[in-house]
Amino acid sequence: MTLEVKELTGGYGQVSVLKKETFTVESGQVVGLIGLNGAGKSTTIKHIIGLLNPRGGQILIDGISLHDDVEKYRKKIAYVPEMPILYPELTLREHIDLTIMAYDLDRDKTWENANKLLKTFRLDNKLDWFPQNFSKGMKQKVMIVCAFMTDASLFIIDEPFTGLDPLAVNDLLNIVEAKKKAGCSVLMSTHVLATVQNYADKFVLINHGQVRADGTLDQLKAKFNMQKDSNLDDIYLKMSNEDL
Structure with missing residues (x-):
């Protein structure tokens, strides 16, 4: 239970x-x-x-x-809110590092999981971007990555x-199925x-x-x-x- x-x-x-x-x-x-x-x-x-x-x-x-x-x-608990909540002064890389610290996760292992998710959602080349550079859908993908890379x-x-675009919806559902x-x-x-x-x-x-x-x-x-x-x-x- x-x-x-x-x-x-x-x-x-x-x-x-x-x-x-x-x-x-x-x-x-x-x-x-x-x-x-x-x-x-x-x-x-x-x-x-x-x-x-x-x-x-x-x-x-x-x-x-x-x-x-x-x-x-x-x-x-890992939570993905309806409206993405990101820190404007932090890059995508720093959001991931912050999540790792908040959950007290193993950094190397978690970054390995995060990199797989980043590649799935086509964010792997945007690690040094700030939230102002992301569309709403991309911000939502960041929230999904930060949630599903945890334990x-x-x-x-x-x-x-x-x-989310149809491809991202399918990617998310596949991740949900894997977690299940x-x-x-x-x-x-x-x-x-x-x-x-x-x-x-x-x-x-x-x-x-x-x-x-x-x-x-x-x-x-x-x-x-x-x-x-x-x-x-x-x-x-x-x-x-x-x-x-």
Whole structure:
């Protein structure tokens, strides 16, 4: 078991956005986090990575909570945000070195992994570039490289396909598949349902800060009384129309 979210309640200020969320992401599993804008996906992720403190419930990664051991907990997570966040005064090379120091990784081994990723995303000749020289898609690739070169056991990617060209999307999905085979866990929040349907093992559907449904595609079809040929888009629309 990698990620366990138990009865999670939380939000911003005095407003509770999440209401007793419970779901898991097991080792070697890709899970799609699905929901409308404002449903609570980003709030859920911010609680998992430790940017927000829960009002109730518990979040465990490999059995460890943030309060048990902050450093150990955070080293288990690699996060790719929806909007790339880079330091304008640091080159790509320095971003990689900073990540190595933050995770206390072996420099030679990690640079070997990083170089493979840099070549995959066609960034290997841009190590001395600054963020101002990168397009939005290239910045997103930098975030992906810095996340997937680590030894994290849980990879959280929020709208990972934003700004990526089709070749980069395919490259990312291949890396996700490799991490899955290596026993890592991936939590992927995205609105690109046709793509995530083909790669995720199960889905967590969030509505109004609650887990509306949790399971494989077939389990979700049964939950929503859908036909056998229904897809994730159909299920998403069915859930969304419940509020109308």
